[in-house]
Amino acid sequence: MADESSERQISPAWEAALHAFQRELRTRGSSPHTVRAYGADLAELAEWATGRGMAPGGLAYRDLRAYAAALSERSLARSSVARKLAAVRSLHDHLVRTGAAAQNPAELLPSPKRGSRVPRVLGPDQIAALLDRIPATGPLEVRDRALFEVAYACGLRAEELVKLDLDAPDFESEALRVTGKGAKTRIVPMGEPAQRALERYLGVARPVLAVDRAEQALFLSRRGRRLSPSDVRRRLERWVREAAVAGHVSPHTLRHSFATHLLEGGADLRSIQELLGHSSVSTTQVYTRVEPQRLRTEYARSHPRA
16 A cells, blocks of 8 residues: 555555555455555545545545545446445445544445456366366476366365465365465365376475475475466466367356356355355355365265366
């Protein structure tokens, strides 16, 4: 937030409020990308409020309605306006928690309705063609096969894949321990193809890539370092081209395919939500946790590569 706000005319009070919110986001385990996105969006609010002599915690509902109208006048996409207003709500929740505001005036602030964009999903045959195209030859290819088998088998985000450490897989229980958003941990079953690919990678490829024996990252780069999300996306793009899969395919495509295939196989939505580590954005309801054995049963019954 400091970089964003330093380029704008923002009062010291707003600077302090944004920095405090930034610290809270990091404490909650928010990703650097999330912190940067909030920073950019809230720096705009801070500049707008500073120009009108409004202090943090001093904005009323009518002020935020005026700010929302100002955003709409900029011909921004509805999704962009909705994201910026969500950031405003989160900031005011923080101000209420810290006693800087008596209430959250953004709670009833309406957001523009977003278009219902259906995420791309690959069919089971397309997934198989993509994964089977990756040869089990050199260390990088063996790594990539394990990487994307695990991505699809467990429905992981790219950020979750690169955070996996050596102690994440438990082959005895056929499961993977995953750290998701907000540093929340979940246990996800692994199907047999993913386990075989991962065991081969650990046996023949990772030892070749491991320059530093103290490195705990599960998936290593050519130089023996932890992969980045951009590394994952770039390698997937290569194999998508090799497999001649038409259209854009990202790690999130594999995640959407994972969830869709489970749903089509008969898994219930609550189990899928547990496996994805998803929280609902439309309700504060805490979902009932599904027993681990039930998750394993649902997974084994529904996943194409279980």
